[in-house]
Amino acid sequence: MADPHRNRAAVVVNPIKRTEVDLRSLVTKVCLDEGWDEPLWLETKVEDPGQGMTREALEAGVDLVIAAGGDGTVRCVSEVLAGTDTPLGLLPLGTGNLLARNLDIDINDPQAAVLDALNGTERRIDVVHIHVDHAQDSHVFLVMAGLGFDAAIMGDTRDDLKDKVGWLAYVDAGIRNLPGKPARTKLRIDGKKPFYRRVRSVMGGNCGKIMGGLEIFPGARLDDGLLDIMTVAPRGKLGWLGVAAGLLRRGKGRDPSLEYFRCESAEIQTLLPQEIEIDGDTLGQGTHLLLRVQPRSLRIRMPYGKKDPAVLSQTEP
Ligand SMILES: [Mg+2]
Structure with missing residues (x-):
């Protein structure tokens, strides 16, 4: 059961992207270690690559939506999150991950990416x-x-x-x-x-x-x-x-x-x-x-303490 006193993240994950680790156990462990609730785990489908799952996450009242996948998943999640107050975190999977690369988010370290999503510096970006x-x-x-x-x-x-x-x-x-x-x-x-x-x-x-x-x-x-x-x-x-x-x-x-x-x-x-x-x-x-x-319609979590990448012009949250 969800604990109302703890923060909770939803993970919108593209199950097609293969990973070397058991992603669900890894994300759950990081969340629990950081004092967050067990995450709401939502897998994308061919006929719904992320928008429906993100709506479900918002309806569940989560504090953060993590897009776990490539740029396609990030895009579909952002389509629903843009204009809301719920921030986006990135867990890059696969090869492209252009947004993560532009934001200096580590694309080869899932644990670091989840920590950045939970605790990172927050910025507002354009869509x-x-x-x-x-x-x-x-x-x-x-x-x-x-x-x-x-x-x-x-x-x-x-x-x-x-x-x-x-x-x-x-x-x-x-x-x-x-x-x-x-x-x-x-x-x-x-x-x-x-x-x-x-x-x-x-x-x-x-x-x-x-x-x-x-x-x-x-x-x-x-x-x-x-x-x-x-x-x-x-x-x-x-x-x-x-x-x-x-x-x-x-x-x-x-x-x-x-x-x-x-x-x-x-x-x-x-x-x-x-x-x-x-x-x-x-x-x-x-x-x-x-x-x-x-x-500036999308709240996004960036690596904590890292110097702002050149893609961002405003340094204050
Ligand atoms: Mg611009």
Whole structure:
């Protein structure tokens, strides 16, 4: 029975992610050792990757929801937690874990991650809502979303391969996706006058780091209430080499392959349907995206006492 005098966490766990340890015993032990109640344990399903479980956790009145899984699980849990007063903790499983990496959360030490979730420093971060093809309902993302080339990469990356070789799978998928044409794309930033670009991909970022330490949105902050937009248009003799070089220079220099915008909302429209991806999950195809920031709407637990990672601009809770 739940003890009303003790704090209680819910763990929304993706059971597909294999772990070397018995995760449930480990999390339960850490919770009890720290004076918390036994956690509410909720496994995600294919047809409900986390939203339903998070609602159940909120209804049970828990003090914290721990997302145990990859970026997909974190995203689905955050979709429900954003705008509430219940904080999110991260227990990274699997290979991607881009949000955890951006926040300097240890992705290889489950015990440390649970301790950070229970006792860590708390921050408020932005979430970004994304509406596909004028849909009333939105998804949220925490790291990045894309339309076009990048999204095709994510969609084409086989999960089994991703688990075996980690981020190299992304590169492999990228190479297989290389052929293709840039598409004329209409962009509208903060509701201003629309403009057009011929691009392979348009991406929106909430924070900037991807695999291999690459920072694709230079200076992006998770709590500045602003969304970073990048257009990718390989051109000239160097083509993709130019894009890669531009990324390695972190957007400094005048590489026309990459263009950046910082805004509160962005609308992206193409003529032909393009692959759409959010935080590494594919959403299928679409021709229109509306991205909108919900500033500082998610309470998140960070490693205690650690210097704030560069992704956060505000140091006070
Ligand atoms: Mg930002």
